[in-house]
Amino acid sequence: MGLLSKWVESLDYEYEILTSCTHHRSPRSTCEKCLDVCEEEAISFVKGKPVILRKNCVECGNCISACPVQAVAGIFPKRTVTENKLVITSDHKPTVKELLVLHKKGVNELISENTTTIEPWKHVVDEANVMLKQLEKEPFFITIKALEMEEDRYSRRELFSFWKKESESLMKQVAPAKWRFNHDQLDLAKYYPDYQFTAISVDVSKCSLCKACMFLCSKKCLDITETGFTLTAQTCSYCQLCVDVCPEKAITIEDKIMKVNDVQYPVLNKTCNVCKNSFETLREHDEKCVICTKQEGLGYLSSH
Incomplete structure (x- = not known):
């Protein structure tokens, strides 16, 4: 490790949880992976969002590694x-x-x-x-x-020359006021593009194509168009936010390593036989749109 790198590593960096955390994206998030791996009890939930307790944190990096959406920022411990x-x-x-x-x-x-x-x-x-x-x-x-293990040794002239070169190299890696974050360096999907670490499935008998999962997935694993509902699990990191926000409880995620296998469910375009408006569905037998189906259900309940 160079002299400047050693100096940078010696500085005090405070870990922080970014707004990309699933709990910031939705109050329905149930992810507690950072909390589960912290042996120092340095993470606590405040008003539904995880917060790092500075006095307990030893900056071991476990929370950075555990976070499925790379929302914990800080200097990851260096290895030799x-x-x-x-x-x-x-x-x-x-x-x-x-x-x-x-x-x-x-x-x-x-x-x-x-x-x-x-x-x-x-x-x-x-x-x-x-x-x-x-x-x-x-x-x-x-x-x-x-x-x-050899220590780095430099003459005075070498020191100034090396400092300049290393500082130029290091500055390319740093972000304003934060020097360097490692929170985006532990996304396995980037390193193993031919594999996926989860298997995502949708229960077509329940899904209403509300698109909540698609809008909230930061990894872009779910895509709903006029012709199909596509699941791309290669980028999925098992945050399970899609499972948490699905109002129909139609999404299932399994922790599983397998070759990349995108799945697509065909989307059917139909006309509701009640309101006569067009609607999209994953089911051949649907004759009513989601709104009319729910209204019918409420009417059925109120009549009893």
């Missing part, structure tokens, strides 16, 4: 990688998602100087290897060996 080998340390262990990203970047071996530091990492590595097998990739393997 030498010759495409990830060094196992006593610091915060990586998440499965982090390991899958590192694997795609060429890391497939983990090295440690002793077995003591390996144990806390083992179940995470095992889980990552199960997923790698499903992704048809080679597994991680662990090696015990002595590590030789």
Whole structure:
């Protein structure tokens, strides 16, 4: 790591939850993934939205990795990688998602100087290897060996020259007032474009084509047009907001790794036999639009 990078990493960065969080997008969101992974109890819900408690946060990065919509911003903890080998340390262990990203970047071996530091990492590595097998990739393997870490040393002239070059490089990565966020670097869909990590299905007997799911999905997994309802699960990160907001409870998401398989349900254009207006449906047998069907239901209930 260069001198400027070391200085940047030493600064105090406060994690924050962005408005792209599903709870900001809809009060119906049930996602609590950041809360579930925080071992420090540094995340709490205030008025229905997750908030990071600064006094408890140790900036381990677990919430950044766990968030399905990359809504937690902050500096993700750096790992020591030498010759495409990830060094196992006593610091915060990586998440499965982090390991899958590192694997795609060429890391497939983990090295440690002793077995003591390996144990806390083992179940995470095992889980990552199960997923790698499903992704048809080679597994991680662990090696015990002595590590030789070299420190960066520079003369005064080299220091000023290197500082200039590194600062120019680093500034390309930073955002105004925030230096660098890692919240958008752990989206698995970007690294494994031939696979999807979820399977989405729609119960056509319930769906009313209200389009709430389509408007609220930040990953653009659901698209409803005049001719079809298309499900593109490759970009889905299992936030389940579409499930939460569906008024008919017609959407199901399964946590599952499989080759990319887009699904399309044909949309039928019909004329309501009550109000005579045109309407769209997924069902061949529908003769009334959603509004007339609901009004009929209310009339039936009130007559009893």
